[in-house]
Amino acid sequence: MRLQNRLNQYQRLYNKTGLVPQAITVSALAAIFCCSERHTRTLLALFQQAGWIRWSSQAGRGKRAEIACLKTPESLRESYLQKLLDEGEHSAALQLSQLDSQHLNTLLAPHLGGQWQEDAPTLRIPYYRAMQTLDPQTLTGRAEQHIAHTLHAGLTRFVTGESAPQPDLAHHWQISHEGKVWQFFLRSHLYWHNGEPLLTRQICQLFETFRQSPRSRHSLDNVEAISQPHALCLQFQLQKPDYWFAHRLADLSCLLFHPHAPTVGAGPFKLAHFAPERVRLEQHPYYHLQRPYLSAIEYWITPHLFDSEIKNKVSCQHPVRITLGEKNQMALVRPVKRSTSLGFCYLAINLRKNALSPAQAQKIVALIRHSGLLDNLPIDHSLVKRSREMLPGWPLPVASTEALETHDGVQLPKKLSLLFHPPIELELVAGALKTLLADEGCELETHYHPGRLWNDAAQLTAVDLMLGDRLIGEAPVATLENWLRQDPLWHAILSDDALDQQNQRLLSIQQHPSESLREEKLRAHFYQLMEHGSITPLFNYQYQVSAPPGVNGVQLTAWGWFDFCRAWLPPPVSQPD
Template identity: 50%
Template sequence: MRLLNRLNQFQRLWQPSAGSPQQTTVAELAARCFCSERHARSLLRQLEEAGWLTWQAQSGRGKRGTLTFLVSPQSVRAGMMEKVLRLGEHHNALALAQLAPEQLRHLLTPFLGGQWQNDMPTLRIPYYRPLEPLTPGFLPGRAEQHLASQIFAGLTRFEAASLRPHGDLAHHWEVSSDGLTWRFYLRSTLHWHDGKPVETAQLLTSFTHLLTLPALRQLFSSVKTVDSPHARCLRFTLFRPDYWLPWRLASYCSFLAHPDDNQTGCGPFRLTAFTPELVRLESHEFYHLQHPLLKAVEYWITPQLFDRALGTSCRHPVQIALGQEEELAHLRPVSNSISLGFCYLGVRQAGRLSIAQARRLISLIHQSGMIDALPLDEGLITPSREMLPGWELPQWPPQSVQLPPRLTLFYHLPVELHVMAQQLREQLASLGCELTLHFHDAKNWDGCGELGKADMVMGDRLIGEAPEYTLEQWLRCDALWPNLLTLAQQQHLFATLDSVQRYPDDETRNAALKAVFYEMMSAGIITPLFNYRYQISAPPGINGVELNARGWFDFTRAWLPPPEQGKEAG
């Protein structure tokens, strides 16, 4: 990009006087720009023609001329940004931004939020961290999970207004009377993001690949075989009835990518850019369900935007703001909710804590006001009073049992658990118990080889669109439980879950799962600590934004009114 080099040279000319007129020579300017005097004269002529500066030379070798600046590098860069964004040259925009990292936040914010680009509605979202690759199976972050649901499609899918799965790639399904054979009938209008029709054999290959992943194999442990008895049909044959099967297939981890390219799906948006600085989605013209109202969605990953002291447009990962910097003070909350997901405390069985001691510890946390006193942003969290709505926490008589002299706590992200761990250590120290802390720098327990040595653990449990099913999936697939439960307890748990999944009726199945968790909470194995308060704020003009279960919003429903005549933004 030739203009980048010219802007870079202009920045070198500007810096010594910060834009004030300079008395200098061509030789000095050439040295500053690392070029010959002949090239320096050519550069000055080009910059004059562009209207960036004026150069008034003095006759005579070595005489000092006057260099006057008409614009600043910042304004030039902003104009270039607007031009390349209008042309859809996103990588050139990023290259421009990288010229001056200290100016990145101020440079990008005018282009964030809802914009129209070449008569196409585009939503640009500032984000505080690079996104992890969208690999098949489970993903650790809420943003990645949400993106997977926008890019890929499954045989079934959750919709916002219902806790039950609906048809997606399959328009409907049927189950045999014994619950062992399920047939999913595929739509005839399915297309991959590259425009090619979806073949039943491709979906079969993709699902077979999913079953090679250990966590997914555990999730579908009841599946004996998957085949295609005829065109546009996938048949699941089970070892034992599993009436969670449509729920399992509607979870983002079971969505299907192209067998030859795991970044190509057939969801409402196709992935057109995925770099550490920019992720771009564009609407899929051949999508088989309701078409998106936005043409494109972009994540601009700029850590500088996540700076509370500077009034950033990304206050916290659970509180997202869509808008430009000058609008931040005027943004209105358009959707908020208490997350059903929760941060939790777990107690390792057959460790140093007995049931009575675990109960005393849990009672201490919930009854001491420790969570209410956490020095966190007001309104960010709320103490958990139940595991899910209607799933009350057990109440025990006061526990006077003495705690062990030493305990070990392992915890992972989010950062609020670091504050919680410090508070708990202080509380236990006042009771004569020394708490040793170990931080696992991740969003889940994968890769934590020392977890089996912990007396207690703290982590974050995300809840998807179907809360009861999500908790069943957690018990089956999370690396936490083999490290928390004894082998006998884990075998009993799986046998119980296999029994629960046999109930065809949703309410009966949910009630049975509730009893499983109540038993675990009563035994002091697990307890929720606090929930987050999800919030999305936006300026007027960004419509259709409604929080989903993961604290994001369905990109297919968001829309922007067309700009007024002559006011189209970059």
């Protein structure tokens, strides 16, 4: 960046001379700038033209001339940074910045939240970490999954607040042969973000690829054949009836992307810029459904905002808390949406390893629930809520005092191992559980897995306990059914007989056309898993979005983000002539 290089050169000069006029030769200045005398004269001319220095030269080689710096490097950086921000050159501004975090926050804050830029509504969101590459086949972060559903379309999709899948690229679908043949009738004139037509044969090829993909094959392992009966129809022939199939096609693992570019999709927003310091989404001009009001959405990757004392006013204190707004609006910011996550952090117990019996597993669960462990964690309890049910209407097994007394005579093993992954709350649970089990004469060895998903069953077979986080989307029942199919957790913790029984039960459940009957049978299966101690929900997050009055249409999704397609900003107030 040329401007940054010039500012660095000016910094060297200022470090040598300060604001006091100095008599100096061009050769001495060349040594300061680490360049030739010819280039030094060019720099001096540029600095003088810009008003940074006063320079009076004298004819003759080796003659001393007077030079005076007129501005401090900090003031120059700040003024150019402000100019770049005002012009919308955010990436250049963040690269230029060498200010301390609090000073930088003061400049950045007015540019966050809702803004109109070149007559287009733009929403800017400060974010605390770098983003993963937005390939739906590889990403794991909650924010990235939300963005993927914004960038990419599927044959079906989930709409905020609706548990049933809705048409997306498919205008509608038909089911025949008692749930074994599904025909999806595509909308005409579909386009990728790059302007190329989205063709039916491309979708066929993508689904054939998905059938071999580790991320997607579990959703499609019942598919026997994929065909194209006519130009705008895609047909799936299933081995067994599956009335979850439209739900599966709306899942992250079945989002469709351009065959040669995984970040190019057909969703309401396209990826316009992706860099470590900024991610920008812009409206897809050829979107096939109702286009959003917002023209662009930007994530400013600004971890320094979260390290300063004003972080509570500029952005979220925690990934489940999002705050939108300009600095001068912060006094007006109020929570506009709150919800309890359907997803939950959980404890899983490995009964396949045989280091723990069902009775011992049940004792560990009873100890957690009666010890107050979750209530006494050193966390902000407005962020989490102790789980009382797996899903609304799906109660946990009764945890009575008598049940705990039943396990008094059950001795735990002398040593157990535990594996946990993010979020940070699970590390605190692991530490508290270590203390709790030590009181029972059991040493707990804890290990950290940095990924947000388990890699494979082999990673889990060697440990006895696991702490994980289960995200749940708009269709909670279908998500839990999919969890049993996709997560390597179950292959690691269930015995072969229990795994076979689960697979047969899932096969039976999927063949019921009645959604309420499918839910009833799946609820009974999870209740049995909880009774045995295999899985126990621990706590749910309390999602919250806060915004000043100018940001409207904020609606929380099941992911804890807000629906980008529904948010809107009022136009700027015109000043009277």
